[in-house]
Amino acid sequence: MTQPKHGIVLGGGWAGMLAAQVLARHAQTVTVVERDVLPDEPRHRKGSPQGRHVHVLWSSGARIVESLLPGVTERLLKAGAHKINFHQDLVTLTSHGWQHRFPPRQYAIMCTRPFLDWHVRDEILAGGRITVRQRTEILDLVGDRTRISGVRVRDVDSGATQTLDADLVVDASGRGSRLRHWLSALDLPPIEEDIVDAGIAYSTRIYQAPPGATDGFPAINVAADHRLREPGRFGVVYPQEDGTWMVTLSSTRGAGLPTSEDEFLPYARTLRHPLVADLISTVEPLTPVAISRVGANRRLYPERLEQWPQGLVVLGDALAAFNPIYGHGMSAAARSAAALDEQLTAGGDESGAARRMQAAISAVVDDPWIMAASKDVEYVGCRMNAKDPRLTGGATARQRFSDLIADRAVRSSAVCDVVTDVISLTAPQSELASSRFLSLMHQDRVLPELTAPPLTPDELALVDLSPSSLAGVKGLTG
Ligand SMILES: Cc1cc2nc3c(=O)[nH]c(=O)nc-3n(C[C@H](O)[C@H](O)[C@H](O)COP(=O)(O)OP(=O)(O)OC[C@H]3O[C@@H](n4cnc5c(N)ncnc54)[C@H](O)[C@@H]3O)c2cc1C
Known part of the structure; x- marks a missing residue:
C-alpha cells in the first residue's frame, strides 16, 4: 500500500495506542479518537473497566511492545512491575x-493495568506524532462499500459533530465496537461472528x-x-x-x-x-x-467478506476477544499491531491493500482464539454460537x-x-x-x-x- 497520509485510530485503549504507534511510523499524521479522558498518571478510567482485575502481559506481547518502544520493559520493571519467569517464579495447580x-522459558509482566497502560501510552505520546481527540465519541464510518474515507465523531461536552477524513481507519474500539452495525449501514453484508461463552x-x-x-x-x-x-x-x-x-x-x-x-x-x-x-x-x-462479567470468546471474520472496503482495518478486542483467564488479549493485540506494521512496510498494490492487511491481522488471532475457545467448550454450561469446525x-x-x-x-x-x-x-x-x-x-x-x-x-x-x-x-x- 502507498503510505497513508492521515491515519485515524478508533479507541485509545491498549490496541489503539499500539496501532497508533505503528501508524506513526508510516503515516504523515495520526489521530486517536477516544471517548474518555486518558489519565496523565496511572489511574482507572471508565472506558477500561477490566483494569481493576488481574492482567498479565505475556513475553510474546512484551517483546513486540519493546520492539515498538525500545526501553519500555526496563522502564516498567524499574517502576515496580514484576517479571515472572515461567515456571520458576510461579506456583500453579493446573487441571x-x-x-x-x-527453569525459566518464557515470562509474563505483572502489574496493574492503569500502570501498564500509562507507561506505554506515555512513551507513545512522547514521540509527539500522534494527536489524541479525547472526550470524542465515534458515531459512524464515512464512505461507501468500496472505501472508507473517514469517521463521523461527536464532542462529548459540546455535542458538536464533525467528520474527520482519513485514508486509513483502524477500529480498535474494544469489545463494544459497532463495526458490524457501521458496515451494514454502508450496505455491506454482515461480518460472520463466532461466540463461545463459558460464563466467565x-x-x-x-x-x-x-x-x-x-x-x-x-x-x-x-x-x-x-x-x-x-x-x-x-x-x-x-x-x-x-x-x-x-x-x-x-x-x-x-x-x-x-x-x-x-x-x-x-x-x-x-x-x-x-x-x-x-x-x-x-x-x-x-x-x-x-x-x-465480561469474558466470552468472541471473534469476527472480516477476512471472509467477499468485498472489504479500502481504508479500513479492525484489531484488538474489536476483532477478537478471549476468555481473560488465558491472558492473551493484550499480546494478541500487540501481534496484530506488528502484523499491521509488516504490511505497511511491505507496501504493494493499493487495490486490496486493506484486505491484505486485515487478512494478516486476522491470521495472528487464530491461535489465541482456538486455544481459549476449544478449552472453554469443555466447561459445563458453556454457550456456543460458532461455526468454527474445530469446535464442533x-x-x-x-x-x-x-x-x-x-x-x-x-x-x-x-x-x-x-x-x-x-x-x-x-x-x-x-x-x-x-x-x-x-x-x-x-x-x-x-x-x-x-x-x-x-x-x-x-x-x-x-x-x-x-x-x-x-x-x-x-x-x-x-
Ligand atoms: C477481567 C479481564 C481480565 C483480563 N486479563 C487479561 C490478561 O491478564 N492479559 C491480557 O493480555 N488480556 C487480558 N484481558 C483482555 C484485555 O483487557 C483486552 O484484550 C485489552 O484491553 C483490549 O484492548 P483494546 O484496546 O482492544 O480494547 P479496550 O481496552 O476495550 O479499549 C477500547 C477503547 O475504545 C474506547 N471506545 C469504545 N467505544 C468508543 C466510542 N464509540 N467512541 C470513542 N471511544 C470509544 C474505550 O473508551 C477504550 O478506551 C482481560 C480482560 C478482562 C475483561
Missing part, C-alpha cells in the same frame, strides 16, 4: 496437578503483601479441573508494582462468584486447594470487591490429546518448555502437532507427581505457612 517449577466472571480485591513477600514470593495460580464436569473456580495471587497482591477469584457459569467482602475469603476456601485462602486470610485487604467436530479426541499434553507438561521439562512457548503465543499452536514434540512426549524423563505446592521453606516462612497445612487437592489429580 492435572501441581506444576514443577522448571471475575471478582478481585487488592491486599497488602506481607513484608518481603512482594519480591521473594512466587505468583500463585489455582485452576479448575474441567474433567470434573462441574462449573470451574479459579484463584490467583499476583504481585503488583506497589507491594500489593492482586487477588482474583473467577468462575465459569454456574460456579457462583463472591460479590461482597464477606464472601471473598469463604469462596477462596472452595477452590481445589486452600493456598489462596491461606495466603489472604492473614493480610490486610486494601480495596472492596470489583466484579467483571472431534472434540473428544482433541480433548484427550490436550489432556495427555497437560499431564506430561506438569512433570516433563522439555514438554513444558514447548507448551509454555505455545501458551505465551511465542510458538504457533501447530508446534504441538510437530513430530519433534510428539517424540518429546514419548521420550522425555518425567518427574514424580507433586503432592503439595512446590514452595521452598524460605518462601513458606515469608508468608508464615507450614508445609503440613498444604497437602491434598480436591477432586481428580494426574
Whole structure:
C-alpha cells in the first residue's frame, strides 16, 4: 500500500495506542479518537473497566511492545512491575496437578493495568506524532462499500459533530465496537461472528503483601479441573508494582462468584486447594470487591467478506476477544499491531491493500482464539454460537490429546518448555502437532507427581505457612 497520509485510530485503549504507534511510523499524521479522558498518571478510567482485575502481559506481547518502544520493559520493571519467569517464579495447580517449577522459558509482566497502560501510552505520546481527540465519541464510518474515507465523531461536552477524513481507519474500539452495525449501514453484508461463552466472571480485591513477600514470593495460580464436569473456580495471587497482591477469584457459569467482602475469603476456601485462602486470610485487604462479567470468546471474520472496503482495518478486542483467564488479549493485540506494521512496510498494490492487511491481522488471532475457545467448550454450561469446525467436530479426541499434553507438561521439562512457548503465543499452536514434540512426549524423563505446592521453606516462612497445612487437592489429580 502507498503510505497513508492521515491515519485515524478508533479507541485509545491498549490496541489503539499500539496501532497508533505503528501508524506513526508510516503515516504523515495520526489521530486517536477516544471517548474518555486518558489519565496523565496511572489511574482507572471508565472506558477500561477490566483494569481493576488481574492482567498479565505475556513475553510474546512484551517483546513486540519493546520492539515498538525500545526501553519500555526496563522502564516498567524499574517502576515496580514484576517479571515472572515461567515456571520458576510461579506456583500453579493446573487441571492435572501441581506444576514443577522448571527453569525459566518464557515470562509474563505483572502489574496493574492503569500502570501498564500509562507507561506505554506515555512513551507513545512522547514521540509527539500522534494527536489524541479525547472526550470524542465515534458515531459512524464515512464512505461507501468500496472505501472508507473517514469517521463521523461527536464532542462529548459540546455535542458538536464533525467528520474527520482519513485514508486509513483502524477500529480498535474494544469489545463494544459497532463495526458490524457501521458496515451494514454502508450496505455491506454482515461480518460472520463466532461466540463461545463459558460464563466467565471475575471478582478481585487488592491486599497488602506481607513484608518481603512482594519480591521473594512466587505468583500463585489455582485452576479448575474441567474433567470434573462441574462449573470451574479459579484463584490467583499476583504481585503488583506497589507491594500489593492482586487477588482474583473467577468462575465459569454456574460456579457462583463472591460479590461482597464477606464472601471473598469463604469462596477462596472452595477452590481445589486452600493456598489462596491461606495466603489472604492473614493480610490486610486494601480495596472492596470489583466484579467483571465480561469474558466470552468472541471473534469476527472480516477476512471472509467477499468485498472489504479500502481504508479500513479492525484489531484488538474489536476483532477478537478471549476468555481473560488465558491472558492473551493484550499480546494478541500487540501481534496484530506488528502484523499491521509488516504490511505497511511491505507496501504493494493499493487495490486490496486493506484486505491484505486485515487478512494478516486476522491470521495472528487464530491461535489465541482456538486455544481459549476449544478449552472453554469443555466447561459445563458453556454457550456456543460458532461455526468454527474445530469446535464442533472431534472434540473428544482433541480433548484427550490436550489432556495427555497437560499431564506430561506438569512433570516433563522439555514438554513444558514447548507448551509454555505455545501458551505465551511465542510458538504457533501447530508446534504441538510437530513430530519433534510428539517424540518429546514419548521420550522425555518425567518427574514424580507433586503432592503439595512446590514452595521452598524460605518462601513458606515469608508468608508464615507450614508445609503440613498444604497437602491434598480436591477432586481428580494426574
Ligand atoms: C477481567 C479481564 C481480565 C483480563 N486479563 C487479561 C490478561 O491478564 N492479559 C491480557 O493480555 N488480556 C487480558 N484481558 C483482555 C484485555 O483487557 C483486552 O484484550 C485489552 O484491553 C483490549 O484492548 P483494546 O484496546 O482492544 O480494547 P479496550 O481496552 O476495550 O479499549 C477500547 C477503547 O475504545 C474506547 N471506545 C469504545 N467505544 C468508543 C466510542 N464509540 N467512541 C470513542 N471511544 C470509544 C474505550 O473508551 C477504550 O478506551 C482481560 C480482560 C478482562 C475483561
